[in-house]
Amino acid sequence: MKKLLVPSLMLLAACATPLETCKQSAVKDLRIVQALIEDTKATIDRGYAVQTETRTVIYTNFCIGTGIGHDSRFNFCNYSHPVTTKTPVAVDLDQEKRKLISLQQKEMELKRSSRLQEQKCELQHPPSA
Template identity: 40%
Template structure:
């Protein structure tokens, strides 16, 4: 989920006007903090965090190959796959609440900074 949150703005920046790109850059920290605030609120609502872990699995199977004369042959081989799993993780709810308060305070300041940055973008790149 986080990956998509960061990739979409990059894709949109590729075809954005200079003004839009400037405004997108100014709002980057606001978007990041929005995502962190949302994640922290979800953790508090659930009572635990969710961590993504990768599990590597190897299974024995049969593969096919070709001899120099063009005939096919089968041999035993291993196929490896990676599975992503969401695992619940215990959190300190009091620390999580304190983190949320801190993030929200930083967000207020970042929004104020972003507003002045957007005004600068508009002045620099009038349409």
Template identity: 35%
Template sequence: MRIALILTLLALAACASPQERCVRNATRELATVNRLIEETETNLARGYTYVVEPVPYRFGVSYCTGRVNHVHACGRHETEYRRRAVAIDGALEQRKLDTLRARQKDLLTKARPAIEACGVPVIGS
């Protein structure tokens, strides 16, 4: 089932027109900056952010070999990842947001000619 889903998604991705691929390539960094702006605004609104931390744990029983070639039971180590809320420095986040917005403006200016070169009219230009 998982392989079928992956193949379907790959087929759909291949269906993008050359024009769509051109625009996506021209605006890739802008899309990243837009996501970071949204995330930073959310963090400022709630006053904290989330960090993802690895948490090691023992899972099940495996068979291991020792130094003298005997087999014994031992635990298998796995890593789980958990989100944890962390307070933010509001002033620092605001400076980060201001920097991201300035970068967004710069990228928009640079993206317009690239998008137009893809054959897509840019609204508001």
């Protein structure tokens, strides 16, 4: 039962109505700016930024052949694995504060335009009864 439940829920989540899709599109930029505001606030509170870097590391291991023909011996196998590191980075806090003010102003503009766009979505895609 549980094996069927998870894929079914994932399938239902992917089935957004045209109204939901339109509304999600209307607030996309607003959500991005809000995430940037939260990140900038965290940077100001910490006093430094955190730079995230992901790189791929190649590991070598022993593996067994396929077993087809004479390929049943031990071999070396390489596989890649992503490794993420976080490094503290110095920032200009005054510049971060100016950036925060700018982002907050942009957020207010986007809130207004998002509300208008959501209203247009409701007019274009009336809910079915």
